[in-house]
Amino acid sequence: MDLALTILLDGLIYASWLFIVALGLTLVFGVLKILNIAHGSLYAIGAYAAASFVALFASLGLAPEWSLVAMLLAAVAVAVVVGPLLERGLLRLFYGRDEVLLVLVTYALFLILEDVTKLIWGVNPYYVSEPYTLFGNLEFGSLFYVGYDLMMIVLAVVCGLGVWFGLNRTVTGKIVLAVIHNEEVSASMGVNVNRVYVAAFTVGVFLAALGGAFTAPMISVQPGLSVGVIILSFAVVIIGGLGSIEGAAIGAVVVGLARAAAVHLMPDAELFSIYIVMAAVLIFRPEGLFQRVSARKI
Numbered sequence: 001m002d003l004a005l006t007i008l009l010d011g012l013i014y015a016s017w018l019f020i021v022a023l024g025l026t027l028v029f030g031v032l033k034i035l036n037i038a039h040g041s042l043y044a045i046g047a048y049a050a051a052s053f054v055a056l057f058a059s060l061g062l063a064p065e066w067s068l069v070a071m072l073l074a075a076v077a078v079a080v081v082v083g084p085l086l087e088r089g090l091l092r093l094f095y096g097r098d099e100v101l102l103v104l105v106t107y108a109l110f111l112i113l114e115d116v117t118k119l120i121w122g123v124n125p126y127y128v129s130e131p132y133t134l135f136g137n138l139e140f141g142s143l144f145y146v147g148y149d150l151m152m153i154v155l156a157v158v159c160g161l162g163v164w165f166g167l168n169r170t171v172t173g174k175i176v177l178a179v180i181h182n183e184e185v186s187a188s189m190g191v192n193v194n195r196v197y198v199a200a201f202t203v204g205v206f207l208a209a210l211g212g213a214f215t216a217p218m219i220s221v222q223p224g225l226s227v228g229v230i231i232l233s234f235a236v237v238i239i240g241g242l243g244s245i246e247g248a249a250i251g252a253v254v255v256g257l258a259r260a261a262a263v264h265l266m267p268d269a270e271l272f273s274i275y276i277v278m279a280a281v282l283i284f285r286p287e288g289l290f291q292r293v294s295a296r297k298i
Helices: 002-032 039-059 066-089 099-121 147-168 171-181 183-188 193-218 225-240 245-265 267-284
Strands: 137-140 143-146
Touching: 002 039, 002 143, 002 147, 002 171, 002 193, 002 225, 002 245, 039 066, 039 099, 039 193, 039 225, 066 193, 099 225, 137 147, 143 147, 147 171, 147 193, 147 245, 171 183, 171 193, 183 193, 193 225, 225 245, 225 267, 245 267
Parallel strands: none
Antiparallel strands: 137 143
């Protein structure tokens, strides 16, 4: 019983931070039709920015509770500065080109951002320990979990519901959905498609940075962060179906539980478990579990 509960909780905690990052990736693909490989670098920048903001707040003598505000502000700052800069300054130049070219552009951007983070923050690891003890420990039978880890599950649910509500229950969200469905018709109806692109990409950057910022207290922030998270994020959105929020949620839970089960039952298969699950899903659903049906254009 304890083993099953351990696998469930570990899987959900792992899935939570992965879902936040994958949510931004699938949103960007859904609106801009870009497989953004640089998304992992944006996650890493969010983690580094959080480390800097938390250190700044601590140097000002603020209570540890303010470190949560610092991490949120770090994600917002990364989104506001980097999002419009990349979308307007680079990506828009390649809209309408071959999709493979866009993938190569984002891969080049990924390599550039990797070096930029090293130039700004160096190669030594950063530790963001202040917020990790704020939520105490929680007891589940004979199991003890750090409250901060479980808080990540709540944060992931809030992010998922927030994006879903924003897209489906607001006027702005319905405009974004109209652009997703058909940008040419939307433009002819007076929708500023460029503005929608900037907003969607900025939200995607914010989610990547938010995932990095709130994961920073759980890890050591150091070079190489971006590689692992982008591979896992792609696995999540491929399992769930590109551009699907529901699919990203289910994909993250599937990946999280598969990894947790492998860690506790077959540690040697931890690395392969995720790809085995992805391959099994793609055999029966090559388009992913929740891939939307798109209308064919004449």
